[in-house]
Amino acid sequence: MKMLFRVAALAAAVLVASAPALADIQVKDATGATIATCSTAVSSTQVPCHQVKNAAGTTINPATSDKQPALGTAGAPSADVITVQGAPGGQPQPVDTVIRSTATDRGASVTTAGTAQQLMAVNTARRGFNIQNQSSGACYISGTGTATQDYHSLLIAAGSFYESKDSHVGTGAISIICAVASASVYSREW
Known part of the structure; x- marks a missing residue:
């Protein structure tokens, strides 16, 4: 029984020793540039994962930083709002689904x-x-x-x-x- 316990303990020690170290997580933008590096249990020198940095390396709040779309006015064109309307000038087009016909x-x-x-x-x-x-x-x-x-x-x-x-x-x-x-x-x- 003692021998079996020693073999199990030795196997566990080998598994722990051979486990790979966790690497830092890098977040990249569409161009492939690293915009954030997150800490893991192995490294604590990087920023925490919940922080995001811009291209200049400054920590940003994605909800308030950089270009945020502006709210538009209903029926008015806006560079920040995509609308699908039926006619130039933003006039909505009525859709009539009633069949007007005599049976x-x-x-x-x-x-x-x-x-x-x-x-x-x-x-x-x-x-x-x-x-x-x-x-x-x-x-x-x-x-x-x-x-x-x-x-x-x-x-x-x-x-x-x-x-x-x-x-x-x-x-x-x-x-x-x-x-x-x-x-x-x-x-x-x-």
């Missing part, structure tokens, strides 16, 4: 179960549409061809509502197929 009724009764029919014709001025399946069975729509009751068409479950995204609205014909006969479908386009 057109495209509601229908899909008469035959399992047979596709056109719900909306091609409309290059279409800005959006919505559809509600008011029947007891599933309906499918397609804006790229004839609707089918599979993964090639968008499923609208019984009682569900679909509205096109504002960012992308297809302008082609919209076809619909339903699983039940006489399926009532609420639909509007604008």
Whole structure:
């Protein structure tokens, strides 16, 4: 047991003796020039790490020294403030996200179960549409061809509502197929 303790103590002493000494930390600016050297446990001749020096070697407070951006006036150009505004002279531009259009009724009764029919014709001025399946069975729509009751068409479950995204609205014909006969479908386009 004594021998094992001596071996462990000798191994620990070798590890401590071979550990590298901690070096000072140097902080450099974008050009690679050293702007601060921080003390470590080994060396106490340098400045503490929380102090920063400028290129001349003077300790500075980054919150108050050198060039700090000046606060600008809203709507007025400033060399210290980056602004993104819609027109020269700093006038903000209104952004209107309300679609000002009258909706057109495209509601229908899909008469035959399992047979596709056109719900909306091609409309290059279409800005959006919505559809509600008011029947007891599933309906499918397609804006790229004839609707089918599979993964090639968008499923609208019984009682569900679909509205096109504002960012992308297809302008082609919209076809619909339903699983039940006489399926009532609420639909509007604008």
